[in-house]
Amino acid sequence: MSAQLLTSGVIFGLSIGSIFFLMAIGLSLCFGLMRIISLDQLLYYSVGAYLTYSLTLVTGNVWLGVLGGVVVAGIVSFAVERLIFRRIYERELTFSMITSFGVLIGGIGVIKFFWGVVPRPVPVPLMAQIDIIGTEVPVYRLIVVAIAFLVYAGIWLFLNRTITGKAIRAGIENVEHVEGLGINVSRLFTITFIIAGALSGLAGGLHAPLIMVDPSMGLEVLAFVFMVVIIGGLGSIKGTLISAFIVGQVVSLGSLIYAPLAQMAPFAIMLLILLVKPTGLYGSPLLKR
Amino acid sequence: MSTEIIKTVGVTKCFGALVAVDRVDYSLRENEVAGIIGSNGAGKTTFFNLVTGYYPPDEGSIFYKGRDVTRMTPQQRVALGMTRTFQLTSTFDNLAVIDNLVLVYFRAHRDSTLLKLLLSTCRRHRNEDKIVATLETFDLQHVRDRLVKNLSLGEKRRLEIAMAVLAEPQVLMLDEPLAGLAESEIKVILEVLGRRVGKQTILIVEHKISHVKDFVQRLTVMHEGRVIADGGYEECLSDPEVRRSYWQIDTEQEGSKHAAA
């Protein structure tokens, strides 16, 4: 493999890992705090991408489109939390999984109704290339990586510096005790769900210029995002970041070596890690119901 | 007579065939310092759980300041000013000591607008007078920034009680606050609690009667779900029914506690 191919492979892996990371945080936080498996995050990802597509058509500015995508994804997730999840927090994990899958499939139907089934292209907002050790690398991909790190820092500050963040961390440890303090847990749930939805929307918006936007785009990344969450350890943001980059690299470099490997290798790695550490890289053994 | 703050009328709780709490009538007056003792499985913790709302009673009613709270959730009762610490510790292991206190403080004096809630940083609250004073009272300054999971059992218990006190509850309910602690730590905790006497209604469950006998003004003895004696320390101990089971309580319990620790 040439050095150029390797460099661009690594950059590709970092950017795709960043997208996985942005989606996986939401899934991970929702499981950590509310003990739900929120497959509908993949819907907010598509919503973010479609809004980016449409707003880019209208305004001519992709960044405005992404911003709109984040906002609308946040609003849609807020509505879904209020109307649906609120009623099922007490239920079994499988119940939330099936319900959220229903929301995802229903949402995809709504997207098809509004935008049709034809895949839509979104222009890359920045065509510039930059030279990294002799390889031309698209600046946009680097920006995606930078945004993922910014989000990581923001989430870290939120969880470690604000009272709401501390309450969320306390809730990941033991929701009943947080409730026992008289803290409004249902509001914490809503805030967490909106953050998750908005970040999924951000992932979709940022991913849109790199792929074709189509109604079932969420289903295509589903398996990878799940792997990221499981490898990283449920409820751990740091673990999620690290595992997102691992999965990103495996997908990217794997496909350079032998295309079918890209689909398979992450599963192999996930199984290996689970064999050694069943809670994932940073999963806390505390996370039991 | 000061006012009655908690009153139960005939509360009963069964677990299957076992009657864990059996038609208990109990009342607690404002600023009273009362103790409940009883052997293992006497139903003390279950009684606490009924009063705080973690279990609904099968029969009977619970009143808080004359108001029927029998059907209220724990959260609603906490909002009315009741609180307690848990027999199992209710602190948060992965947060620093100070942040555990901030969470409690914040609940007690909360700002309800969403934006303020999202943006209020812990740092701003860390130096609140009440939090600083609480750290001092419970001798926790030196571990202020330590994660709770790295505390000793004594420090952790002090934090737990500190959290309960900081929430400014009408009734401070403590379930075995001294369990598993060394004599020196027990002294610190009793000393700290002693400062609240007269300002606060305190209800304390304890195995070892010897520890609380100078502390409580009134004692209630439970046995197999029932209250078998209620009154002053001497009065309780001279009661024939208590005498029959009392020696079990103190001698046997001391033994089993050490075995458990």
Ligand SMILES: Nc1ncnc2c1ncn2[C@@H]1O[C@H](COP(=O)(O)OP(=O)(O)OP(=O)(O)O)[C@@H](O)[C@H]1O
């Ligand atoms: N959730 C439960 N399910 C079934 N049985 C229970 C439950 N909680 C308590 N019990 C039973 O009810 C009885 C009273 O228990 P409880 O914990 O109230 O006693 P206690 O006086 O607090 O004892 P200890 O001094 O050991 O703390 C015991 O026999 C116990 O086994």
Ligand SMILES: [Mg+2]
């Ligand atoms: Mg008990």
